[in-house]
Amino acid sequence: MKILMIGDVVGRPGRKILLNDLDNIKKELGADFVVANLENASAGRGITENNLKQLLNTPIDVITMGNHVFNQKETINYIDNYPMMVRPLNYPDHVPGKAFTVVERNGKKIGVLNISGQTFMPDMDSPFDLSEKYMDEFKNQCDILLIDFHGEATSEKIAYGFKYDGVASAIVGTHTHVQTADNRVLPNGTAYITDIGMTGPINSVIGTKTDIVLEKFRTKIPQRFEVELAYPWKFNAVLIDIDDETGMAKDIKRINKVYDKTVLEGEYRNE
Numbered sequence: 073m074k075i076l077m078i079g080d081v082v083g084r085p086g087r088k089i090l091l092n093d094l095d096n097i098k099k100e101l102g103a104d105f106v107v108a109n110l111e112n113a114s115a116g117r118g119i120t121e122n123n124l125k126q127l128l129n130t131p132i133d134v135i136t137m138g139n140h141v142f143n144q145k146e147t148i149n150y151i152d153n154y155p156m157m158v159r160p161l162n163y164p165d166h167v168p169g170k171a172f173t174v175v176e177r178n179g180k181k182i183g184v185l186n187i188s189g190q191t192f193m194p195d196m197d198s199p200f201d202l203s204e205k206y207m208d209e210f211k212n213q214c215d216i217l218l219i220d221f222h223g224e225a226t227s228e229k230i231a232y233g234f235k236y237d238g239v240a241s242a243i244v245g246t247h248t249h250v251q252t253a254d255n256r257v258l259p260n261g262t263a264y265i266t267d268i269g270m271t272g273p274i275n276s277v278i279g280t281k282t283d284i285v286l287e288k289f290r291t292k293i294p295q296r297f298e299v300e301l302a303y304p305w306k307f308n309a310v311l312i313d314i315d316d317e318t319g320m321a322k323d324i325k326r327i328n329k330v331y332d333k334t335v336l337e338g339e340y341r342n343e
């Protein structure tokens with residue numbers, strides 16, 4: 073089973089890449105199942121229901137989110153209507169949405185968990201305590217367990233990776249929007265990367281127009297962030313090869329596809 077997990081999709085550039093090219097990418101890479109982090113898909117802040125519906129016409133099977141999940145006010149009202157959408161486990165129990173979902177593919181039950189880190193993140197419960205409490209329950213419901221760990225701190229993500237090495241099929245980081253070069257299969261068979269990276273505009277500060285972010289750093293005055301729309305854009309993901317017998321990973325590859333002029337002229341680089 074080959075699983076494609078896509079890093080934070082940012083604004084119109086990210087959406088356009090998925091709408092125009094994900095069919096093709098999925099075929100080229102021979103992926104059987106696709107997970108995408110869409111926490112920044114609408115103007116960099118959460119996702120509107122309209123954008124969500126559009127993107128569900130692409131081959132995305134499960135949507136993960138992060139700290140921006142409720143940035144669009146409507147999300148709290150529609151999230152429970154989309155069983156394929158998960159948000160971090162760290163929210164209080166009474167908050168709408170869920171953190172874990174199971175989808176069947178090729179006779180296997182694929183479980184996807186979204187969990188947030190605590191270090192340098194908005195106020196969140198401990199991912200370690202929450203996982204101690206719920207991991208057996210999640211693991212028992214699926215043959216293949218994929219975890220999107222949405223966090224800032226490299227060390228926290230690596231520590232979590234080792235803690236659940238041999239339990240999860242894959243633990244992949246999201247949130248920093250910068251692809252790390254530490255993709256590997258851990259000693260007990262879990263595919264791991266600290267961050268998948270971003271699907272969005274390259275000449276930006278993690279998706280936002282550079283002059284706006286610079287102004288914020290220079291003056292400390294809050295700014296209204298705008299997604300950079302200019303090319304080049306990039307598609308960042310990982311392709312994970314899972315052993316169907318054991319449910320553990322055989323390989324994890326980084327994907328970095330760059331779009332110079334139009335979304336139909338993309339080229340794979342650095343792989």
Ligand SMILES: [Fe+2]
Pocket residue numbers: 080111112138247248249
């Ligand atoms: Fe993000």
Ligand SMILES: [Fe+2]
Pocket residue numbers: 111138139140222246247248
């Ligand atoms: Fe985030």
